[in-house]
Amino acid sequence: MKIKDLLSNEKTVTAIPFFKGNEGTATALKILQNHQLKKHITKVPTVLIYISGNAVFENEKGVKEILLPGEFIKIEPMVKYWVTAKDDSSFLLIK
Numbered sequence: 386m387k388i389k390d391l392l393s394n395e396k397t398v399t400a401i402p403f404f405k406g407n408e409g410t411a412t413a414l415k416i417l418q419n420h421q422l423k424k425h426i427t428k429v430p431t432v433l434i435y436i437s438g439n440a441v442f443e444n445e446k447g448v449k450e451i452l453l454p455g456e457f458i459k460i461e462p463m464v465k466y467w468v469t470a471k472d473d474s475s476f477l478l479i480k
Contacts, residue, residue, distance in 0.1 A: 398422055400478070412478040416440065416470035424467040431460040431480045438474025443467055 397420040404411040416422055416438075433442065435452040442450045442458050444466040450458055452474075460466055468476075 394473075410480050412480075414476040414478050416468060416474050416476075418470055418472050418474075420470055422468040424465050426465050427460055427462055427480065429462055429480050431462075431478060433458050433460055433468070434477040434479065436475040436477065439471040440474040440476075441469045441471065443469070 394415075394417070397417045399413075399415045401413045402410055403413055414422070433452075434457040435454055437454050440452045442448070442452055444461070444464050446461075446464060452458065452468075468474075
């Protein structure tokens with residue numbers, strides 16, 4: 386199965402949990418061009434792995450990273466963050 390097959394082009398942001406283990410989860414995430422994953426906080430350490438597209442990760446501490454395919458960013462717990470897609474963009478979110 387391909388990750389892109391899990392994700393919709395109908396919603397501006399699609400999040401599909403596709404794996405749940407004893408100690409964590411993996412979620413496929415797609416953000417359509419010129420849309421944003423709303424600002425929110427994670428309670429646990431999280432990794433965002435960038436698969437395709439063109440997107441910018443930002444957080445309330447002033448971090449601003451342009452994401453390139455194959456790169457990842459560690460997301461701190463209890464710090465508000467958001468992601469803006471410049472093109473249709475796909476990710477894996479692992480908690």
